Amino acid sequence: MASRLINLRPNRRVAIALATLPFILSILIYLVFSAARLAENPNDKVLPAPSSFVETFERYVLEPDVRTGDYLLWSDTLASLYRLGSGVAIATLVALVFGIGLGLVPVVGSVFSAFVTAVAMVPPLAVLPILFIALGLGETAKIALIAIGIGPVIMRDLALRVAEIPREQLIKAQSLGASTWQIVWRIVLPQVLPRLIDSVRLVMGQAWLFLIAAEAIAAQSGLGYRIFLMRRYLSMDVILPYVFWITLLAVASDLLLRLLRTWAFPWARGETKAP
């Protein structure tokens, strides 16, 4: 038995048990407080009982909505994922092109570096009203908010990563006769793609933030729209499952990106990964 705390390493089974502990504990705390409040007032809406979650589930997942005929959780999820996916895809693509340009080509760096740094400092939510005015209240403004919110962050990260590629490699490629474009396609792009995935993983949280903010303000569907709609009725029995579902989607997308990285870039497996 090690005497120092830093040398104490739990084995696999203990580690799994320890990892589930905080989850179980927070569920227990919720149940206790929920039961206490409901005992005092059976109509309490703040901490609903687990049974009301089941009812909500049936209502939102299995039955069509009376007014629209949609299965609400699914239509909300599809609407949100469409916006999120489009925003992240656009941001990633633009960031990739400009990030490589900024990091690799000095002329592009001279022209855009200061500009991108400045744009990245603009708080995206402050731009939201402008987007709504300029692009209307439809999907475009919401997608644009996500893209504007996370694009510059990924772009700057990628530019730094590209600049970190050892100068030896670029000299080497040139000594093998590579043109600038060939260096981009064969040397730089394949090496920054795993970094790009890390980068996207890190900004996904922000992307969700911008999505929900945009949906809260102006939307007819979407996970964020539903949460903020239900807030008016203090419908915690809907809000809590929705939050849980959003978390699940976020975790799943993170996992998918991580699997994609390991699968697609076997050479980069040893590298330090994003947390």
Place this chain on the structure above:
Amino acid sequence: MSNVVVDNVWKEYETQVVLERISFETGEHAFVAIVGPSGCGKSTFLRLLMSEERASRGTITIDGEALPPEPTPERGIVFQRYSVFPHLTALQNVLVGLELRDGNFFGRLFGRRRRQARAAAAEMLDHVGLKDASSKYPAQLSGGMQQRLALAQALITKPKVLLLDEPFGALDPGTRKDIHALLLRLWRETQMTVLMVTHDLPEAFTLATRVIAFDRLRNRPEEKAAYGATITFDVDLEAERRWQTMVPQAPVAEAAP
């Protein structure tokens, strides 16, 4: 056949003279080692030869032609680290030389040309003793294997001049000996001229046909910025060796270790 002529080359930065009055001519198929203490500008000199930087004064020519302003395939290079591409397997690392030289906009070859290039790369890999490692990534190779790979990669495009920047500095002595033998073999098989920067004197004297030493002649603090390093010794080992074969040596009893 490649003769590198360095004529009165200076390298100055704004406040600092790094190299001054560097002049020499390698001759064809030479193996020149450049030695000197750290900070004497030998790596800077190699960067001049690679066109990574430009000489402040003087000229460098290869076979009578001035150095182009950018790195070109006539000069191959192996660095101490980061010479090979981490995202390509050993075979791809060698193949990429041919793909970049002969390939399209995306640096790719197709069809028969690709098959030929692949075969050539595989042969080169076999030649440096890495046949069994062809599908491994550099991170899975030892330091010595990585440098073998770097040599294969640099030589696949058949450069006229091979530049080596402390290529074996990070290797342990046993590995180093093996790779020395490989390098000598590769040098003899080709017509290329090798210029190697090293701080390891025994290495320089074992491998090279000529050893050139750079050093600062004036080293007082107030003089340091105004005077750069220059050639202090220039030993033609080939001539020494010829001389030794001409003069019959008296057999000398091997000293007991």
